Amino acid sequence: MKIRLFFFIVIVYSIAVAGCEDFTLPGFKNNSRDTVQIDSITTTLPASEDTGITVLPNNSPPIKDTLPGQIATGNVHPEALVAFAESLIGIPYRYGSTDPKMGFDCSGFITYVFNHYQIKVPRSSIDFTNVGKEIPVTEARRGDIILFTGTDSTERFVGHMGIIVSNQNGEQQFIHSTSGKAYSVAVSSFNASYKKRFVKVIRIFKQLDMSV
Numbered sequence: 001m002k003i004r005l006f007f008f009i010v011i012v013y014s015i016a017v018a019g020c021e022d023f024t025l026p027g028f029k030n031n032s033r034d035t036v037q038i039d040s041i042t043t044t045l046p047a048s049e050d051t052g053i054t055v056l057p058n059n060s061p062p063i064k065d066t067l068p069g070q071i072a073t074g075n076v077h078p079e080a081l082v083a084f085a086e087s088l089i090g091i092p093y094r095y096g097s098t099d100p101k102m103g104f105d106c107s108g109f110i111t112y113v114f115n116h117y118q119i120k121v122p123r124s125s126i127d128f129t130n131v132g133k134e135i136p137v138t139e140a141r142r143g144d145i146i147l148f149t150g151t152d153s154t155e156r157f158v159g160h161m162g163i164i165v166s167n168q169n170g171e172q173q174f175i176h177s178t179s180g181k182a183y184s185v186a187v188s189s190f191n192a193s194y195k196k197r198f199v200k201v202i203r204i205f206k207q208l209d210m211s212v
Contacts, residue, residue, distance in 0.1 A: 013041045019089045071204040076117045078143025078205040093183045109177035125161045132202035140164045148197040
């Protein structure tokens, strides 16, 4: 009797597995799919080999990996990237989001803008700390990235970021997704408040090193 019961259980289990991809016995994990978590945004992707291509949850095109500390911008011109960033002014702030339909946090905004041109960048602002070439803020140009601490300027690690949009008469402006008064994608002046939080300006577009 016990032997017949054992074979009956085996047959039932085999039928269940064959008929349902997501069938899982208690205590076992179904590994037929991989779940990717990116700053509170979760997407389910078919399992596949590591091809060096990252697929992001905002349905951006595939982005090729680049070397540590470098961002491969290819033939993308910084002016085109900044113009696209400026077209997003007014989209609301949303923590942890890279989706324009929901809003952006500061690094989510940067991610979305660069991914639009199939340029892979770090997802978190702090991961930009050792990326690109540091330049004096007085030499910043459209397309350079400006890094700040978080709202607590005594903690001197990167917690906020934006893209330089102008540098005229010694006054710099940058575009970012801010959780401040504007609570949206906006252009801000590099004023005294931001100067207290300033970390550095980095350059990732080699075209900006060329003479005007």
